[in-house]
């Protein structure tokens with residue numbers, strides 16, 4: 001199927017984009033989810049505005065405590081280490097498991113978060129890391145709570161994600177990530193993530209869910225790989241149970 005005819009605009013500045021978005025234009029980043037939605041006529045915008053080259057959405061800044069990553073950073077840039085990884089390898093590991101390389105070359109971190117597919121990787125990972133989303137309206141929205149329901153976020157109409165502020169994991173801190181899917185590179189059927197202080201079940205029916213009571217977890221866990229991976233496995237089992245309930 002082909003999309004309903006629409007106008008394609010490119011914004012040179014964030015202000016220009018905001019004007020177009022306020023008038024009802026749909027933001028286009030990597031197009032890896034919006035493209036199929038347009039083709040299937042699930043969305044029928046009169047105008048699409050390309051935001052992926054906006055200066056405010058590219059690049060990164062680092063501080064002692066955080067990495068602030070532009071929303072238009074692609075999965076491939078994270079996978080290749082072209083942006084710093086302050087999560088001791090978790091983000092690179094996640095990026096290389098998303099779809100296949102052609103999708104990763106174009107798909108963006110911000111697009112994935114804004115699309116809010118519960119089965120996607122980044123909404124769960126950013127919630128587990130305690131990240132914060134920065135928006136074109138100057139708001140700071142915690143990733144844990146950004147996804148309100150499947151394909152529904154805390155963004156207001158015309159508001160876009162401009163960057164994601166990701167806290168540094170302490171040096172040496174370990175993590176575990178379990179993604180259950182039919183084939184490598186496909187969307188998850190269940191996700192379990194263990195990061196220091198957080199255990200999360202993702203790819204459940206709704207928003208990623210922090211697990212605050214997991215009976216099997218020792219109180220003081222050494223963050224060694226196998227232990228973290230065991231925790232992630234517990235979380236993924238919980239995610240599957242929630243999904244099947």
Ligand SMILES: Cc1cc2nc3c(=O)[nH]c(=O)nc-3n(C[C@H](O)[C@H](O)[C@H](O)COP(=O)(O)OP(=O)(O)OC[C@H]3O[C@@H](n4cnc5c(N)ncnc54)[C@H](O)[C@@H]3O)c2cc1C
Pocket residue numbers: 026027028029030031032033034035071072097098099100103106107108109110111112114115119120121122159160161162185186187188
């Ligand atoms: C075959 C295939 C397999 C895939 N497998 C996986 C997978 O295993 N795991 C996974 O996580 N994802 C997967 N994806 C999705 C992929 O990661 C997409 O890149 C991502 O979901 C959307 O990012 P995008 O930059 O392409 O956004 P787009 O397609 O351009 O936009 C998606 C939606 O978000 C809006 N949007 C885009 N950017 C912003 C922004 N900055 N602020 C506000 N709104 C915005 C758009 O208006 C649109 O509604 C897969 C996709 C395909 C095609």
